[in-house]
Amino acid sequence: MRAVDFRCFSALSVEVPAAGALLTGQNAQGKTSVLEAVCLLVRLHSPRSHRMATMARVGGAGGFGVAGEAWNSERRMKWEPRRPVSYQVDGEERSSQNAYLSDGGLLVWMGNEDVDLIRAGGEGRRRYLDFIGSQIDMDYRRALHRYRRALKAKNFLLKEGSLREAEIQSYEGVMIESAAVIQPVRERIMKALSPAVAEYQTRIAGRDELLELDYQPAGGGHFPEALEQARDRERRQRRSLVGPHRDDVVIRINGLDASDFASEGQQRTAALALKLAQGQVLSAGRGEQPIWLIDDVFGELDVMRRNALMEALPQGAQKWITTTHLDWLDQASPLGELARFTVREGTLES
Template sequence: MYLKSLNLRSFRNYRECLVDFDAPKTILVGNNAQGKSNLLEAVELLATLKSHRAVRDRDLVCEGTAEGKIAATLERANGTVDLALTLRTQARRTVSLNSETLRRQLDFLGVLNAVQFSSLDLDLVRGSPEMRRNWVDSILTQLEPVYAHILQQYNQVLRQRNALLKAFRKESDSNNSTANTQNSSELALWDAQLVTTGSRVTRRRARVLTRLAPLAQTWHSSISGRSEVLELKYAPNISLEKDDPEAVQQAFLEKIQQRRIAEQHQGTTLVGPHRDEIEFTINQTPARVYGSQGQQRTLVLALKLAELKLIEEVVGEPPLLLLDDVLAELDLNRQNQLLDAIQDRFQTLITTTHLGSFDAQWLDSSQILCVEAGQIKR
């Protein structure tokens, strides 16, 4: 797939901006806070409908305006597609394909595929389990767009069940036996929904990590000079011995029953994929605790290259690669490994504050754009 053009209107610090991409690699150069990352964020939104930098749409729209728009023309193997996302400060966002507004945002996902690698991703190893869960969920959303709906369902059930557990704890403190009986009956209904939706999330995470792990191991071995062995392990909150819907649901239910008293005492759900972990070990040592900064950078780079390969395998076309000010964080060896892996195979958008990280061959084959105060010039 190839992103031919990107049009931003009242998005972040871009009032009106049209970019035509005429080379496999585009380098966006400029000082900090000029809008380089905002442009990559726009592409990320078209790919996943999410931003890792903002939660609310109003934060994405230019100050003083009611709505902003991101539009793009994408060339895919089966033809050209026009995408558009309209963001509003006071109303719901809308999406359209080929000028037709879609009723379901789910139908927008999977049209444009992209892998983003930013300096924030270097916290993937040392950061919280939530960061690693979000990373896996983001991959799944692109590979299997219906997963976004499954995850949304699970989170809705989780919120409702947590509210009930809080009410249960409150009534228990006041020794209201009638209310406790009613809450217990209602809790059983939410248990069943939590098990159903949670099992779908768990099984899909397990499957995608099983496919991703060998790809990451191969890249890691290459980057580390075959001196280190990476293991990527999914550690779900429940016992997961096989990918069987009934077995997973049964394990889920048993774990809920085991933690019943603790959940009612704490007033929150203690069982489910919202408590999953993804473990990285290097030479059988936990990378989160013992990995050096260099080892952690190698690990994250291997994960991102594995993401690229997996999406290409599943989708049948190479995704876009978005590199947000990450080359400065990598030493020369890792930079070369990354740049050699990209070549002209993946359309790549790179932000940087200077061009010193690139050799002459790369600069000659790249489109170089200067970004200054929301304006882009060649």
Template sequence: MLTDLRLRDFRCFENLAVDLARGTNFFLGLNGQGKTTILEAACVLLRLQSQRVSSLAPAIQVGKNSFGLRGIFDGHELEFRYGRLQRRVTFDRVEQRTFQEYLRIARVVSFANSDIELVHGGSDARRRYLDFLGTQINVTYRPTLRAYERALRARNALLKSLMPRTRERAAYDSMLLHHGAQLLRLRQEIAAILAPSATAAYARISGGHETLELQFLPGASEDFRRDLVHSREEEARLRQTVVGPHRDDFELRIDGMRAPQYASEGQQRSAALALKIAQAEAFHRFSDKTAPLLLIDDIFGELDPERRNALLDHLPLNSQKLITATAMPWRSEITADAIYELRDRQPVRERRT
């Protein structure tokens, strides 16, 4: 459990300290008070990445050169300092040269209104969803992903040159094929883990009246090399790699119909919730039964009471939750261990009566 969180020069906060309860923590306040930033800081501290954006540079407060995050998680002291030129990670006051052991300590699942993009948005969001899970349950996933991204950037740079030499191109193809085949296999495994859990979660949310199917759509066939050869003409025209895991996707169907085209907004939101519940269940199964930290960012206002209750009823029981909202008209329906109201960007803890 994350029992202490401290921010320095992180987005709108110059200095902030929050002592968190071990169960359900609510952060209430108007938009612009920094509720989402607190959740983001927890994610960045534990996972060294944001659930909101791909780059951490914008999180550095305007006019500053770096940010710092500290916290206590399950009795361990964590610290992450990030600057434009360097980053520093310490675990129990010992600086970490590699992040593998550090990243094993905690798992995070983030719920947000933008999750509906997983259903009707572009494939980038769905790949990030797979990657966010993969990097947390498989220690080889992150280095494999980074290696493929490097190989892809290098090959695309070569394709942009006027006349890439055959021997040079073969070398770049070899790197892409090697790392791409590994990443493709890992994503297929992740999708296979998620699919039945998402189906079961959607059935619970919908009361069993509808079915959800998740089908992985690989960006290359089992014969990746052949796909590259067959795409030569299109690559020459576009000057970029057109097949490979960077084109991976998955499709969602509700009662056999493609969700982006035929599902209602309510059904799409239910499908997005099912995907996140499946993610949480996967963490619980693949990390010594340890429940993930759940970051639930201002989504209750968009959910009707049935979907809200279905979400709360099917989250891991022993998970710590950080939840934001602008108001809590449904407060009596939820047991909260701590409620903070943000005033002038400072959290004031509500006293229990």
């Protein structure tokens, strides 16, 4: 993989074997940025920012590029201010993100912030479902993009002093069409996730803990009717109150809401279980292993959970792992075969 003017790296070039790499270094040296560059190359997505401009190196040329060989092709994306993003595969320009991603790979990102999937509000859980759906179903990705654009336009109109009802209803039509794709896919994902999450919770915890997922579509799964019922409230509050953007997933451990009643250890275990299950669903959906980007997780886990996680990760998948130290790593573990690199002040050393 190569990167130019990306985050703290003026230039980055690293060759990684099929097994993957261990990146060691102190905090704020650039370890996570390497994983972020891989994420952009694979999925055109950053878990750290929605704005491309924030990823360009301060003091650099103003833009950045990421490239690499993956899935038997040379892939490249380049961002420059005030210009369309460039996507290339084997030197040929791809016209859109969807075209670039159509023959790309899969990815799972794990980090300590994943515990917010349990503790925080529904937005993170919706992003979790969207990241799965967008990788296994291009129609889902397109529908999600259309829904978000229509929702933004509708909310803008609702906030205006004089309501333009015909325009609002036209955007609601787009939202209804898109939701008819989004919510059934989310339901299918949930059915696939539920047994996998339950199994991983037990494996990582080392004891029987019943973890359950309850998908709760806003409007009870009948979006057009719910939209009609919420019409007056939406006009009064001047915002959209029902739809896929308000869906949620309730997570329960032993029958109790995990956000309120689970211990910190149970919550962290549940977060690991969700990401491991994500990888299993992605693999089953596309028939290939995702790349695993694991950001400073192992050093923060107790020995039991750390060993259980190492055993649960699929052996044939490529793994990029960051850590501040390797004291936790047993050289006989499956991760001992990963290439080693040290990250220091925006440079990578083998």
